[in-house]
Amino acid sequence: MDWDKLRIFHAVADAGSLTHAGDTLHLSQSAVSRQIRALEESLNTTLFHRHARGLILTEQGELLFDATRAMSRRLDAASARIRDSEEEVFGELKVTTTTGFGTLWLAPRLPTLYEKYPDLNIDLMLEERVLDLPMREADVAIRMKEPSQADLIRKRLMSVRMRLYATDAYLDAAPEIDHLEQIGAHRLICQSPSAFQVAAGATLVQHLLTYDTPKLLHVNNYFGVLQAVQSDLGIGVLPDYVAEFTPRLRRVLPEIESGEVPVFLAYPEELRQSKRVMAFRDFVQEEITAHRRRMRGMSRRMLKL
Template sequence: MDWDKLRIFHAVAAAGSLTHAGDSLHLSQSAVSRQIRALEESLGTTLFHRHARGLILTEQGELLFEATRAMNKRLEAAAARIRDSAEEVFGQLRVTTTTAFGTLWLAPRLPTLYERYPDLNIDLILEERVLDLPMREADVAIRMKEPSQADLIRKKLMGIRIGLYATQDYLRRSPPIERLDDLAGHRLICQASSSPQVAAGATLVAQLMTQEPRSVLNINNYFGVLQATLNSLGIGVIPDYITEDFPTLVRVLPEVESGEVPVFLAYPEELRQSKRVAVFRDFVQDEIFAHRRRNREAAA
């Protein structure tokens, strides 16, 4: 199969237009159209439905586009690995993690990484869905459980626990809370049970609900839980990696917490020699070690 025709097909399928694809490829619309017709003839099928508003892939076109998309990702990975053979650290690094960890822990620390490597481009993908690293949906993942996908290099970064926190303002104007059953007089702010979350967090929330809190505010991610807690709406059920950066929060019922939740960093085996991955991995580890050291010094 002609690689050049596949490249042009991929551009047309991605753009949905012969004109836009031609602009990106620096080819005329007629040249692009001829290449698509030739590819269709060689395959003996129609790849696009032609409409006045653009092009729509046929079922056969969708199959081919899926294949060229996978090929394109592999080519991008190969090009990145070739660039990584140089001494400089530059180019794109796609990092995926949860909304809370990416927003509240990782993003505020990225200036340190950019100071060291100003030519590095981070594409931060924040979502609860576990992306497929071997299929190159992302280069690096930070997740709250050990990845199960094959052909990945895994490293445990730390263990976290989920506990109860509130502001001094909320505690001053609310009934005392000294025992677990005192939750009956308070509003509980927690991640909604319908949201993707670690089992340890869901188990803790289920335990707290047996105390029949006076009111419950369910939010679908920890960023929202934190903001509601900081605004003194109630007692928040929050991971400790978040609260360590917000010293105004007070730990409530310290003996009540989840089991340990492991935090893993993972990346595909094929990126083992990638300098971009290595500097990001080392940066995250350094930030965790520095934070732990500050906590020990503060406790001493």
């Protein structure tokens, strides 16, 4: 099969238009169209349905696009490994993690990484879906459970616990809460038990909902929970790391917390020698060490109080 024709097919399938693909490839629309027709003739099949709004892949076209997409990711990985300098860190690094962790823990720390490596470009993909690292949907993942995919290098970074937090302003105006049985007098802000979240967090929320909690606010990620708590709306179920850089928060019912949530960093075996990946890995480990040091300091200060 002609590699050049496959490259052109991939561009057309990705763009959904001969004109847009031609712009990307620096080819005329007629040249792109000829290559697609030649590829269809060589395969004895139709790859696109043509209509006024553009092109739609046929079933056979979808199969071929899946194959060229996988090839493209593998070529990107090989290209990245070839480009990695022995001494310099540069280029794009695709990092995936959850919305909560990426927004509340990782993103605020990125200035430190950019200060050290100004030519490194992070593509931060925040979503609950587990992206396929071997298929190069991302280069590095930070996940709230140990990855199950094969051919991954994985390292346990830290543990997180879900705890209860509210603002001083809310607690000063709200009814007293010294025991869990009093939670019903307060608005509980949390993710819905049916929402995608770590098992330990869901278990804690289910336990809290066994008490009389008529006032609820459900948000589909921890960033939204934090914003609602900071708006003095109630008591939120949040990961413990939010307390480090959110001085307005006060922990509520310190004896109530979830089980441990392990946090893992993972990347494909083929990127073991990537300078970009190693730089990001080292950065995260250094930030976690500093995080632990600050949290110990906060705990000692709380004990003195």
